[in-house]
Amino acid sequence: MHVSHLTLHDFRSYPALELPLEPGVNVFVGRNGQGKTNLVEAIDYLSRLASHRVASDAPLIRAGAERAVVRAAVVRDGRTAVLEVELNPGRANRARVNRSVLPAPAT
Ligand SMILES: Nc1ncnc2c1ncn2[C@@H]1O[C@H](COP(=O)(O)OP(=O)(O)OP(=O)(O)O)[C@@H](O)[C@H]1O
Numbered sequence: 001m002h003v004s005h006l007t008l009h010d011f012r013s014y015p016a017l018e019l020p021l022e023p024g025v026n027v028f029v030g031r032n033g034q035g036k037t038n039l040v041e042a043i044d045y046l047s048r049l050a051s052h053r054v055a056s057d058a059p060l061i062r063a064g065a066e067r068a069v070v071r072a073a074v075v076r077d078g079r080t081a082v083l084e085v086e087l088n089p090g091r092a093n094r095a096r097v098n099r100s101v102l103p104a105p106a107t
C-alpha cells in the first residue's frame with residue numbers, strides 16, 4: 001500500500017497543500033521548521049484514526065483556523081481509496097472513507 005496523494009487544509013503550518021507522492025521512498029528537503037515533519041505527522045494521524053484523542057487535536061490545527069482537514073489517496077493492489085479526517089476542536093472529528101462518513105470511533 002502507498003499514499004499517492006496528500007491534501008491538507010489548515011493542518012499545522014499548511015493553509016492548503018496538494019502533494020503528489022511516488023511509490024517507494026519519498027524525500028522531503030527543506031529548512032528547519034519548513035514543515036517536513038508536519039507532512040509525516042499528517043499521514044501518521046490518518047493511519048491511526050480510531051485511536052486519536054480529541055483533547056490533543058487543537059495544536060494540529062493551523063493557528064487562527066477553525067478546523068483542519070487531512071486527506072490522502074492510498075493505493076493498494078491497484079485500487080485507490082480516499083481517506084479523510086476533519087479535525088474540529090471541541091467537537092467530534094469526522095472521518096470519511098471514499099466520501100462516506102464513518103461512525104464515531106469507540107473510546
Ligand atoms: N498549529 C500550527 N499552526 C501554525 N504553525 C504551526 C502549527 N504547528 C506547527 N507549526 C509550525 O510548523 C513548523 C514546524 O514544522 P516541522 O516540524 O514540520 O518542520 P521541519 O521541516 O520538520 O523542521 P526540522 O528540519 O527542524 O525538523 C514551525 O514553524 C511551527 O511554527
Ligand SMILES: [Mg+2]
Pocket residue numbers: 036037038
Ligand atoms: Mg522535522
